[in-house]
Amino acid sequence: MDFRLPDEHRMMRDSIREFCEDEVEPIAQDIETEHRFPAEIFDALADLDVMGVPVDEQWGGLGGDQLLYALVTEELGRVSGSIGLSYAAHVSLGTKPIEAFGTDEQKERWLRPLAEGEALGAWALTEPESGSDASDMDTLAERDGDEWVLNGTKQFITNANVAGSILVKAVTDPTAGYDGISTFIVDPDEDGVEVTNVWDKMGLNASPTCELQFDDVRIPADRLLGEEGDGWEQTKKTLDGGRISIAALSVGLAQGAFEAARDYATDREQFGQPIGKFDAVRDMVVEMDRKIERARLLTHKAACTKDRGGDVRRLSSLAKLDASEIAREVAEDAVQVLGGYGYTTDFAPQRFYRDAKLMEIGEGTSEIQRLVLGRELGL
Structure with a gap:
């Protein structure tokens, strides 16, 4: 291999x-x-x-x-x-x-x-009341001749206020459960589309996270993506790939935090020697490197499996779960290595620490990943 x-x-x-x-x-x-x-x-x-x-x-x-x-x-x-x-x-x-x-x-x-x-591009799935149960939607799309009329609210939508197009999930058949969800390509400049909030967040504030309101938005029938009722199956397939990208992003965050800690441990001297020579600091930096290598290998395995056309539901969830938790752990330890400096905005670890937390939440929380993995194991 x-x-x-x-x-x-x-x-x-x-x-x-x-x-x-x-x-x-x-x-x-x-x-x-x-x-x-x-x-x-x-x-x-x-x-x-x-x-x-x-x-x-x-x-x-x-x-x-x-x-x-x-x-x-x-x-x-x-x-x-x-x-x-x-x-x-x-x-x-x-x-x-x-x-x-x-x-x-x-x-x-x-x-x-x-x-x-x-x-x-942007993707509008989550709603104010749905949380981890993303299928629990109130956003409705009703057919009216050659158009669909869209009404509802979407929450925590990345890029919504800078997007040229948004893929919106909406209920087209309230009686059909998962099979009643469809996907629409929405132009943000359509009448009735409004960004009603851009959230201030714990981190990642250069990436806009928005609330979207749809008020009688009329969408031509040819903006339906795939077939009516295919929206939930599309969502699951999309997330299989999306979780690999979040795993990769998490590995990147961890790598950046690790490098900041390693460089500081090499340059910073206390008691007449670089602090990386002390067992406590050295062992912490070594542990960071070990965790990152594990997460990167798992992420690359998931990516390569997808490239070969394999089923990646289990691997993408494993990679996302492992890498996201490692990103937070490594970033936290990087802050610790830098001590007081790590808590200031003059140094990067505080930013990686705040950014890493979302990796355990977005595109399915760690708890949802464990639920997915349990199902994949037949539990």
């Missing part, structure tokens, strides 16, 4: 790493402090042709695989959780479902600008 990255994957990873160190790292704390979405960074990522890494070249993408996409996401997370999160939400949630379930006409109109980086 060869664990070496293919040359083209390594070259892309190194290119994105250089870009992140030169262009993203210098502003990473500033955009968090300012709560500013860095549109210029996403324009630059479009110029690098990575806004549609796993999308077929026919539709403006790079034609890469899931592993390459995971590598790009990890590198972004290594310097900015916010940029990594908005990127992953754009690709996994806002873009890939159109490629997977859309018609050629939908792909030309909606997928191409996303894959080419001319627009950002």
Whole structure:
């Protein structure tokens, strides 16, 4: 079994790493402090042709695989959780479902600008009352001639106020349970679509998280993605891939925190020697490295399995669960290694620590991952 990255994957990873160190790292704390979405960074990522890494070249993408996409996401997370999160939400949630379930006409109109980086994508599933039970929806879409009329509220939607298109889940048959949920491609500029709140959060504040209100929004019938009633099956398939990207983002956050702690432990002297020479600090940094390596291997296994066409439900949940919890643990220890400095915004660990917590919540909490894994084991 060869664990070496293919040359083209390594070259892309190194290119994105250089870009992140030169262009993203210098502003990473500033955009968090300012709560500013860095549109210029996403324009630059479009110029690098990575806004549609796993999308077929026919539709403006790079034609890469899931592993390459995971590598790009990890590198972004290594310097900015916010940029990594908005990127992953754009690709996994806002873009890939159109490629997977859309018609050629939908792909030309909606997928191409996303894959080419001319627009950002968003995905609206969660509602104020649904929480972990994402299927419990109040948002309704009712057919009226050649249109659908959409009403409802969506909560915690990444990129909603900067998106060019939003994939919205809505109930089209209230009597059909899971089979009564459908997906619609919504233009945020449609009459009746309103961003009613942009949340201030514990972290990741350069990635906008919004509340969306739909008030008698009229959507042409050709904006239905796939068949009526396919929305929940589409959701499960989308999350299988999306959880791999969150695992990769988590690995990136952990790697960034680890590097900050390792560098500090090497440079900072106390009692006449670098603090990394003391057993307590050295062992903590070694443990960080061990955890990250484990999470990265599991993430890459899930990505490669998906690339081979295998069933990744179990592996994607394992990777997401392990990597997200490791990101929080490693970031917390990085703060500890830096001591008082780690608690200040002059140093990165505090940012990684705050950002990492969402990884255990978004795209299915750790508790939901254990539920999924239990079902996969027949429990």
